[in-house]
Amino acid sequence: MRSKGVFLVVLLSALTAYYVYLPIPNNIEERWKLMLTDSIFRSLSHLAELTEQLGLLDYMRVMMFITFAERVVPVSDDRVQVVDESFEGVEVIVYQPAQIEDTELKRAIIYLHGGGWCLGSSRMSPYDLLARHMVTELNAVIVSVEYRLAPAYHFPIPFEDVYRVVKYFLHVDVLRNYHINPERIAVSGDSAGGNLAAAVAQQLQQDSRNNVHLKVQALIYPVLQALDLNTPSYQQNQHMPILTRTLMIRFWSEYFTSDKSFFRAMMTNTHNNLESAALLKFVNWSSYLPDSYRRSYNYSAPPVAIGNNPVHSFASYSWLADPRASPLLVPDKTLRLLPKTYVLTCEYDVLRDDGLMYVMRLRNAGVDVTHEHYPGGFHGALMFTVWPTDFEIGRKMIDNYVTWLKLNL
Numbered sequence: 001m002r003s004k005g006v007f008l009v010v011l012l013s014a015l016t017a018y019y020v021y022l023p024i025p026n027n028i029e030e031r032w033k034l035m036l037t038d039s040i041f042r043s044l045s046h047l048a049e050l051t052e053q054l055g056l057l058d059y060m061r062v063m064m065f066i067t068f069a070e071r072v073v074p075v076s077d078d079r080v081q082v083v084d085e086s087f088e089g090v091e092v093i094v095y096q097p098a099q100i101e102d103t104e105l106k107r108a109i110i111y112l113h114g115g116g117w118c119l120g121s122s123r124m125s126p127y128d129l130l131a132r133h134m135v136t137e138l139n140a141v142i143v144s145v146e147y148r149l150a151p152a153y154h155f156p157i158p159f160e161d162v163y164r165v166v167k168y169f170l171h172v173d174v175l176r177n178y179h180i181n182p183e184r185i186a187v188s189g190d191s192a193g194g195n196l197a198a199a200v201a202q203q204l205q206q207d208s209r210n211n212v213h214l215k216v217q218a219l220i221y222p223v224l225q226a227l228d229l230n231t232p233s234y235q236q237n238q239h240m241p242i243l244t245r246t247l248m249i250r251f252w253s254e255y256f257t258s259d260k261s262f263f264r265a266m267m268t269n270t271h272n273n274l275e276s277a278a279l280l281k282f283v284n285w286s287s288y289l290p291d292s293y294r295r296s297y298n299y300s301a302p303p304v305a306i307g308n309n310p311v312h313s314f315a316s317y318s319w320l321a322d323p324r325a326s327p328l329l330v331p332d333k334t335l336r337l338l339p340k341t342y343v344l345t346c347e348y349d350v351l352r353d354d355g356l357m358y359v360m361r362l363r364n365a366g367v368d369v370t371h372e373h374y375p376g377g378f379h380g381a382l383m384f385t386v387w388p389t390d391f392e393i394g395r396k397m398i399d400n401y402v403t404w405l406k407l408n409l
């Protein structure tokens with residue numbers, strides 16, 4: 001009886017998710033396909049909320065279904081050799097050209113998958129396909145990092161896993177083993193992977209013991225700051241397909257803590273503490289967004305959570321001000337050390353303004369930045385290259401991204 005009831009609620013929420021959608025903007029291509037894809041995401045998200053409320057399964061455990069549904073076993077073929085490795089105890093998949101031509105040293109890309117630090121895997125078919133494509137197009141070695149995920153492993157563990165891999169891989173001996181040219185190494189990732197890539201690039205350039213430098217960083221619709229969750233793009237796109245504002249805030253709060261009051265504070269943008277508030281100037285969108293994006297919004301600095309409820313002042317949450325979580329929070333002198341940068345942003349993405357602000361701040365600091373903006377783009381599009389959820393725009397993004405790497409790495 002009870003399971004029937006649960007089933008009914010699930011069915012109803014699926015139907016609601018399907019019918020109660022916000023109109024998808026006209027300039028998004030393949031709108032019906034996106035609506036259907038999104039309705040699957042929404043239904044799963046509703047189911048996850050329900051199971052969490054009933055105390056059956058945590059939200060992210062249910063959402064992990066997306067990761068499992070697309071899981072593959074990456075194997076070698078006649079063009080690409082695939083090996084599971086462990087670098088300093090962290091799982092990685094190494095993709096390299098099957099034909100070893102010792103004469104030419106290869107490029108290398110350390111790739112970090114997306115999924116809000118809570119979901120995703122380098123073993124999902126879109127990432128597997130992307131890595132293979134990069135191997136053959138770029139004659140490159142791809143190291144796809146299977147970093148540990150929140151909420152089981154909160155910040156900074158996912159970041160530290162990635163950083164350990166990068167430091168290990170950049171040893172001269174390791175690079176020689178893989179026939180890699182130390183002057184042609186990139187770090188790259190999408191979404192939360194773009195966050196990790198940006199954070200790693202910053203930490204690496206500041207590390208005096210490091211003597212191999214990155215040639216480029218390539219950030220695909222990256223997450224770059226947790227301080228202001230009411231930027232114009234968060235407001236404009238709060239109900240957009242694939243990544244709603246609520247889901248992004250779930251990811252942020254789960255990355256940091258299991259304290260649900262922090263999630264609720266983030267939802268109202270009242271989560272800053274004194275330490276993070278002092279850094280709000282680095283994410284001030286009234287200074288760092290192009291006029292066309294800020295014109296129709298009024299800026300007000302997020303308030304600091306003090307006073308009324310000292311228990312929830314989050315004063316001890318020092319990770320809120322940590323640039324390894326929010327790479328936008330560094331001063332210009334740190335940005336100046338960064339390599340040539342590629343940033344991809346999408347118009348219909350809550351994270352659009354994180355990317356736009358980073359572009360502006362990096363350029364102000366004198367870094368060479370290529371910015372590709374997709375006016376009809378939505379978050380996660382790069383992942384949608386596999387039937388039946390394949391989108392033309394995802395293929396276009398991959399083509400442009402790989403072309404940029406070909407010319408700049």
Ligand SMILES: *[C@@H]1O[C@H](CO)[C@@H](O)[C@H](O)[C@H]1NC(C)=O
Nearest residue numbers: 280281282284285286287301
């Ligand atoms: C943000 O920038 C505006 C000017 O563009 C300024 O008036 C405001 O004080 C700044 N706020 C913060 C928190 O930096």
Ligand SMILES: *[C@@H]1O[C@H](CO)[C@@H](O)[C@H](O)[C@H]1NC(C)=O
Nearest residue numbers: 232235294295296297298299
């Ligand atoms: C911004 O402020 C102006 C003047 O107070 C007001 O007329 C306008 O409606 C506000 N816009 C938004 C998006 O809140």
